[in-house]
Amino acid sequence: MRLAMLATIVRREALEIVRNRLLVASIVLPPVILVALPLVLGMFPGDTGKDPPPEYVAQILASRPDWASLTREHLIAAFLLQQFLAIFLMMPAYVPLSIATFSIVGEKQSRSLEAVLATPIRTAELLAGKSIAAVVPGVVTSWVAYGALIGLAGLLLGPELSGVLADGSWLAAVFLLGPAIGLVSCVAGIIVSSRVNDARVAQQIGGVVILPIVGIVMIQALGGYLLGPREYLIATVVVGAVGVAGIWLAARLFGRETILTRWR
Amino acid sequence: MNATGAASPVIRTENLGRRFGDLWAIRGVDLELRGGEVFGLLGPNGAGKTTTVRVLSALIAPSEGRAWVDGFDVREQPDEVRRRIGILTETPGLYERLTARQNLEFFARLHGLDATTRAERIERFLRLFDLWDRRDDPAGTFSKGMKQKLAITRALLHEPSVVFLDEPTAALDPEAAFVVREAIASLRGAGRTIVLCTHNLDEAERLCDRIGFVRGALLRVDSPERLRNGSSGPTVRIELGAPATEDQLAALRATPGVVEILADGGSPDVLSVGLADLRRDAPAAVRTLVGAGADLLGLREEARSLEAVYFEVMGSRPQLEGPVG
Incomplete structure (x- = not known):
């Protein structure tokens, strides 16, 4: 793997991304909402005149005994904030998917890959460069948004709630599970894009990678069960393994001959 | 190198x-x-x-x-x-x-x-x-x-x-x-x-x-x-008063120096004939045709177009099924 080749591919992909306004908007706008929304909900958690049902509180504290010292109001706010952790994982999921599908479907439509493949680049370098260009913006966006959320939460919500946002479950999810999801999402984008010729269709099909995240949201919101750092670490290992298997499949689809003779 | x-x-x-x-x-x-x-x-x-x-x-x-x-x-x-x-x-x-x-x-x-x-x-x-x-x-x-x-x-x-x-x-x-x-x-x-x-x-x-x-x-x-010149060497285009009969074509084929006859003249009464040597064999070909009863209207050396060669090599010339318009 030659770094100069990788850098060349990543540089070109980046140039294309910044010139695609739709793509840039889909990368930049959601993080703003995902940072603002939990802050607003943390500041105004709803009608605090009523105490939540005791069995509900007990269920939350069973999942997160470290929250026992929080006031009832903060406990509700902490529970609401925790819901956003799973939603936060959407960022490293949909951004790489969007970039990978736009990139590969775009190359298929413009038939630009043949000229690239006729240069001394190796297909592994091309695949790696495209993957880096797709995964990094999603992961970095989620990290920057997370940093902004922590900083603003410290200012607006106080140390107890900002502490909730910086606990082990958030750190494991944002810094470990997030990149693993980004990898799977990118690989899904590559695999689906090799079969379809419309970026939007590819995104809709590739969007199935978001379903497990939606599942986490549902489990947490409906059951009152909150995933902890351990669960997120296990999820990282499982998702990472799926990602590695996906790379193997994507690499098979990314052979010179396959691209030139079977991609339509 | x-x-x-x-x-x-x-x-x-x-x-x-x-x-x-x-x-x-x-x-x-x-x-x-x-x-x-x-x-x-x-x-x-x-x-x-x-x-x-x-x-x-x-x-x-x-x-x-x-x-x-x-x-x-x-x-x-x-x-x-x-x-x-x-x-x-x-x-x-x-x-x-x-x-x-x-x-x-x-x-x-x-x-x-x-x-x-x-x-x-x-x-x-x-x-x-x-x-x-x-x-x-x-x-x-x-x-x-x-x-x-x-x-x-x-x-x-x-x-x-x-x-x-x-x-x-x-x-x-x-x-x-x-x-x-x-x-x-x-x-x-x-x-x-x-x-x-x-x-x-x-x-x-x-x-x-x-x-x-x-x-x-x-x-x-x-x-x-x-x-363009073809494997047969020079080619002559012979214009006849009427389409050549089978007997006339057979006589022409049997003439020394005639290498091939291409039905490529563009109309049935025009023959494209490949010769081994233009000066030596063209008069013999003309004598044969006239001797076989053909009316000769004209003869000229033909430089075949690459298009003609293309269709010859590919083995077929597309035909328009009918008039356009």
Whole structure:
């Protein structure tokens, strides 16, 4: 793997991304909402005149005994904030998917890959460069948004709630599970894009990678069960393994001959 | 000189073939191209031209046989082959959101050119093709002709020893087509080998040193002049008062010096006759026809068009089913 080749591919992909306004908007706008929304909900958690049902509180504290010292109001706010952790994982999921599908479907439509493949680049370098260009913006966006959320939460919500946002479950999810999801999402984008010729269709099909995240949201919101750092670490290992298997499949689809003779 | 240090053909193939599933796209190709040669590949759509170019560009592997480009084996040393070739694909295949300069910069980097060389060559080629003033405009805003010129520039940027051009003047206006043809002539002058895939017979005749007719195999390879003259040597066009009878044709065939009779005169009472020697055999052919009762209206030496040769080699001439309009 030659770094100069990788850098060349990543540089070109980046140039294309910044010139695609739709793509840039889909990368930049959601993080703003995902940072603002939990802050607003943390500041105004709803009608605090009523105490939540005791069995509900007990269920939350069973999942997160470290929250026992929080006031009832903060406990509700902490529970609401925790819901956003799973939603936060959407960022490293949909951004790489969007970039990978736009990139590969775009190359298929413009038939630009043949000229690239006729240069001394190796297909592994091309695949790696495209993957880096797709995964990094999603992961970095989620990290920057997370940093902004922590900083603003410290200012607006106080140390107890900002502490909730910086606990082990958030750190494991944002810094470990997030990149693993980004990898799977990118690989899904590559695999689906090799079969379809419309970026939007590819995104809709590739969007199935978001379903497990939606599942986490549902489990947490409906059951009152909150995933902890351990669960997120296990999820990282499982998702990472799926990602590695996906790379193997994507690499098979990314052979010179396959691209030139079977991609339509 | 090439990788082996010997003066050998720049492109050489031995029994080259490629199949997709059970279908052979091209088979049994034996070819040698020398440095500075412009070689035309002519054939109908689906004849195997693109497959041949892709195999020679080390984009796809041969299913049988071998090929070398600049001394490097396309199967064993594909990276070395790709370093030495430039290719203009059937469609320009540009990155339309990137500017002309960014498109070229990307490919120059892939070919490992340093910053100074990149800048110098990008300016030189953009000026040559009259694109310098549009260097910072996105390629998507270019006309078809400008895109084609930019794609040709991309193929030449790293100064390859072999250039594959697939329909280089398609979609170009006469001025741009002229520039491209001049560029091809200039590349030949610089010792580069050019493989030109085209449907344009006139262009092939004007540009190519040799032409290869392709249809699943390399059917015939020769210079345009020799192809026109045919294997039978000179051809005469004989105009008769009425369509020739079977007896007259049989007598003509039996005449010494008559090599072949082509039903290619354009009307039933015109014969195209291949002769071994024009001065010696034409009078004998005329005497035979007149002796067999034919009314002779005229005779002239015929230089066959490349189109006629093309249909002859391909084995069929398409027929219009009825009048148009």
